[in-house]
Every structure is written in C-alpha cells, then in structure tokens.
Amino acid sequence: MSARITASVYTSHVPAIGAAIDLGKTAEPYWQPVFAGYEFGKRWLRDDPPDVIFLVYNDHATAFSLEMIPTFAIGTAAEFAPADEGWGPRPVPTVIGHPELASHIAQSVIQDDFDLTIVNKMDVDHGLTVPLSLMCGQPQAWPCPVIPFAVNVVQYPVPSGRRCWQLGRAIRKAVASFDRPLKVQIWGTGGMSHQLQGPRAGLINRDWDNRFLDRLIADPADLAQLPHIDYVREAGSEGIELVMWLIARGAMSDAPPRVLQRFYHVPASNTAVGHLILENT
Ligand code: DHB
Ligand code: FE
Numbered sequence: 001m002s003a004r005i006t007a008s009v010y011t012s013h014v015p016a017i018g019a020a021i022d023l024g025k026t027a028e029p030y031w032q033p034v035f036a037g038y039e040f041g042k043r044w045l046r047d048d049p050p051d052v053i054f055l056v057y058n059d060h061a062t063a064f065s066l067e068m069i070p071t072f073a074i075g076t077a078a079e080f081a082p083a084d085e086g087w088g089p090r091p092v093p094t095v096i097g098h099p100e101l102a103s104h105i106a107q108s109v110i111q112d113d114f115d116l117t118i119v120n121k122m123d124v125d126h127g128l129t130v131p132l133s134l135m136c137g138q139p140q141a142w143p144c145p146v147i148p149f150a151v152n153v154v155q156y157p158v159p160s161g162r163r164c165w166q167l168g169r170a171i172r173k174a175v176a177s178f179d180r181p182l183k184v185q186i187w188g189t190g191g192m193s194h195q196l197q198g199p200r201a202g203l204i205n206r207d208w209d210n211r212f213l214d215r216l217i218a219d220p221a222d223l224a225q226l227p228h229i230d231y232v233r234e235a236g237s238e239g240i241e242l243v244m245w246l247i248a249r250g251a252m253s254d255a256p257p258r259v260l261q262r263f264y265h266v267p268a269s270n271t272a273v274g275h276l277i278l279e280n281t
Pocket of ligand 2: 241
C-alpha cells in the first residue's frame, strides 16, 4: 500500500501566539478566544495522529537571509532545530524530519518540473513552530515526523497562487507514489489578513478573509487564479502568506472535503487568525 494524504490543516502563525503559549498566558482574556478555536483540532490530532506532517510555511529571514532566497525549499534533514529569532529559540521540541519521504517528494516533484531547493540543514522559525504549538500544545516531543516546506512570501517576486495550487497537485502525486502505507497530513500556514508596516499597518479585512475561507473549501481551483496583487491590496502586504494555503488545498482529493473545523478570530497581535481542518472523503 502506498502513502496517502488524509487531511489538511490551515492556520495563521503569529509569533505572539508562540510567546503566549511559552509564557503560560493562554487563559488570559485576550488570548483565551484564540486558543478556544484550536481545542477541537488538538483533540482530533491527539486521537488520530498522522505518520507524517508535510508542513508548508514561510521562513521570516531566519534560515534564509537576503543572501539567498529559494522560492520553494524542501527540508530533507533528519532533524530541524527551533531557530533563534532574536529573543532566543522557543522552548519547543526539535522537529524530527522524514528524509526518505522528503527525498521521494523532491524526486517526484522536481521531475514534474517544479524547481525545489533541497535543504539538508535548516533551523525553523515561528512560521513552522507556532502552527505545531497551536495544534499540539506543549508536548515533550511533536507527535510525528514533520517535513518542512518553505515558501518565499517575504521578498518579491513571490510565487503565484496558481503555481502554489499546481505544486500541491504535484505533491499529492508524489505522496501517492511512495511505497509505504503512511498517513500524511499537509498543513498550509500563515495569513490571514495582516500588514505589519507602512501607512496601512494594522489592516484587517474580515469580509475578504471569510470569502477566502468559503472559496478555499468549495472552489479552490478558481480561487487559485487570484493574482498576488489582490492579496496585497485586500489582505495587506503579509496577507500574501495565504498563497501557501493553496499548496495544501491543491494536495487534497478532487472530491469535496469534509469540513471538520472552521474558525476565525480578530485580532491576535496584528493578524486575523483563520483555521480550517479539511478531511479527504
Ligand atoms: C505578526 C504576524 C506575522 O505573520 C509575522 O510573521 C510576524 C508578526 C503579528 O501579527 O504581529
Ligand atoms: Fe508571518
């Protein structure tokens, strides 16, 4: 039996969420409504953990500085250390990788004409660790191996939603041709609307975000045609992180997914928090 993608998880990745968890503030009035939205997902993941998580995220000039900017980078190492982002590395477990599946996906996806950068050594920042913390709490070890997949959404030019969607399709094919019976989840992270700098700093667009969630669930191929400038205009400069959700959605089956969780909350720090769990039917 071959590997298969069972479900996809989508979530924002605000660094202040990581700090709230690490400093024991999750029950405070400001944070409680944010974490309430993840209670279902934590139970769901604990009750039925996958064998591997393929985690699509963006690095924030932590592993990749302006000296080198891969558009798509797959982590093929055996482990990935939490990065020091300036306040010291987060007190979270080391991320254990899955070199065999990651190498297989690299082989398949590159032969399908996506030019991935292969990364054999990399630290992982809040873009990757905050989604894990939101879904897992504070475990001694993460529940399964994680393959980090970094997308450049920080330094222009960024990849289009259309290319992200097609890449998801190629990842789906790659997983389905791995000759081991692994249950694989794919996570798309970052977003939703936020802008961290300039005259529009603090921008949030609830209507646009919720329409994005509707369309990601029901009409993702059409949503994938949206040009990058629409994300920036409607969801703020950092709202472009949402193209990463299309990679995860593109890796799902063609049949309509089961929506296990849908959550939206404003604000967490400067960001609108969105969270979905979609299961393949
Ligand atoms: C915030 C959000 C981000 O996505 C990020 O990378 C840094 C900060 C914020 O809302 O504060
Ligand atoms: Fe970010």
